[in-house]
């Protein structure tokens with residue numbers, strides 16, 4: 028299927044590892060031009076250099092929680108391309124957050140982590156999409172938004188809010204022809220989980236460690252997902268081929284979701 032992404036300009040935040048890196052790879056294979064950012068630009072450049080179509084990628088340092096930095100990212104896109112066809116709000120993470128251990132500051136930090144990047148994109152990147160033919164925003168989220176976990180109370184609540192915000196953006200931006208969708212993840216083997224595994228220090232292999240968590244969380248497929256099992260859906264949602272899909276969320280979760 029031709030996804031009609033040849034020559035399109037897409038911003039992917041957090042492209043130095045995991046799902047962001049896999050998405051940059053998938054988009055450039057479709058002929059798209061990608062601008063990607065992270066806070067550690069050396070790590071970002073090292074990761075992007077390894078891609079087959081690295082010449083289609085522009086890298087820059089940007090902390091997506093800071094409005095001024097996202098504004099500078101938007102200026103870079105405007106100067107280099109003049110238009111923007113898609114945004115993937117991918118950069119971020121999650122933290123263990125049992126209710127009794129969360130301070131008020133922790134709550135504020137978690138809410139900022141989930142909301143600020145998307146609001147900054149809405150303020151600074153969306154205006155560049157005004158003249159695009161089939162503009163689309165994809166927000167990375169988690170099944171936790173609909174199915175909270177006891178050890179991830181703050182993250183779950185913040186993700187539920189982000190899902191709600193994404194729906195509001197879809198309704199508001201539909202007037203401008205911009206589609207907004209969410210991809211809700213289960214457990215995907217990326218830098219995030221590798222860091223947790225290293226911190227665990229139990230002596231188990233990563234396969235043993237992840238299989239135990241998969242069993243504990245009741246993942247129907249019995250394993251973590253891979254980043255390249257998420258990036259095709261993101262690519263599809265950015266494509267004009269998905270032109271009648273907006274305001275929805277799609278799970279990529281191996282059956283960890285227990286709702287219908």
Ligand SMILES: NC(=O)c1ccc[n+]([C@@H]2O[C@H](COP(=O)([O-])OP(=O)(O)OC[C@H]3O[C@@H](n4cnc5c(N)ncnc54)[C@H](OP(=O)(O)O)[C@@H]3O)[C@@H](O)[C@H]2O)c1
Nearest residue numbers: 041043045046065066067090091118119120215217218219
């Ligand atoms: N993997 C999972 O199981 C899972 C589950 C649910 C949701 N998610 C969500 O999916 C998204 C991608 O996760 P991943 O697993 O691929 O994570 P990852 O491998 O840890 O990659 C995260 C990327 O985001 C960048 N980043 C983090 N904070 C940033 C900031 N403030 N500004 C700019 N860049 C930032 C990181 O680079 P720097 O650190 O150098 O900035 C890195 O490039 C995240 O939003 C995550 O919360 C993941």
